[in-house]
Amino acid sequence: MTTEKKTPPLFTDLEKKIIALLQTDIPVVKQPFLEMAEKIGITEQEFLRVLKDLNDRGIIRRFGATLKHQKTGFKANAMVAWKVAEDRVEKTGTIMASFREITHCYRRNPAPGWKYNLYTMVHAGSKEAIHALVKKISEAVEEDEYEILFSKKELKKTSMNYFED
Numbered sequence: 001m002t003t004e005k006k007t008p009p010l011f012t013d014l015e016k017k018i019i020a021l022l023q024t025d026i027p028v029v030k031q032p033f034l035e036m037a038e039k040i041g042i043t044e045q046e047f048l049r050v051l052k053d054l055n056d057r058g059i060i061r062r063f064g065a066t067l068k069h070q071k072t073g074f075k076a077n078a079m080v081a082w083k084v085a086e087d088r089v090e091k092t093g094t095i096m097a098s099f100r101e102i103t104h105c106y107r108r109n110p111a112p113g114w115k116y117n118l119y120t121m122v123h124a125g126s127k128e129a130i131h132a133l134v135k136k137i138s139e140a141v142e143e144d145e146y147e148i149l150f151s152k153k154e155l156k157k158t159s160m161n162y163f164e165d
Contacts, residue, residue: 011163014042015059018050020163022060076127076150080134081116083145089118092141096120101133116147 011019017040027035037047054060084092089107096118097105104121120137124130127150138144 014040015050015054016163018047019054019060022063023163026063076124076130078122078127078130078134078151079149080120080122080137081114081147081149082118082120082143083115084118084141084143086117088143092143093118095141096137099133099137102137115145 018036021036021039026032029035031044033047033051034044037044040047051060082092082096093105093107096102097120099122101123102120103123105119107118110117122130122133122137124133130148130150134146134148138146
């Protein structure tokens with residue numbers, strides 16, 4: 001007689017509920033996790049315990065905010081591609097990321113025929129303001145090889161959905 005070993009589920013029902021909630025907008029209140037916990041009928045401490053466990057297991061690695069720049073007054077947006085010496089990427093990226101108008105800053109391997117390896121997403125009130133800000137950033141990091149790629153149209157801005165609530 002053979003006995004089949006059952007594989008435990010990857011996620012508990014509670015974990016699925018919490019992940020589904022995290023796929024939505026986090027409330028902009030003093031205790032957002034308390035509000036979210038109450039929504040599914042658990043304590044804030046239990047909610048945070050499950051979050052910590054998901055993080056410890058590598059299931060959730062980070063939280064990221066999505067800036068709805070149109071609602072905050074930013075009318076111009078641009079991706080700036082920078083050519084930065086590899087031994088300066090970390091320091092340069094840290095300085096760039098400190099500018100409040102930058103929402104994303106990351107390094108990528110240059111593609112064939114494309115020399116840029118560091119990218120920043122910049123938001124401002126106008127194209128002129130973007131140009132002035134990029135010049136200021138360029139001077140701050142002592143890098144002058146870059147391309148400003150202005151956004152023409154936002155096609156998609158959604159997060160992954162793993163579970164339905």
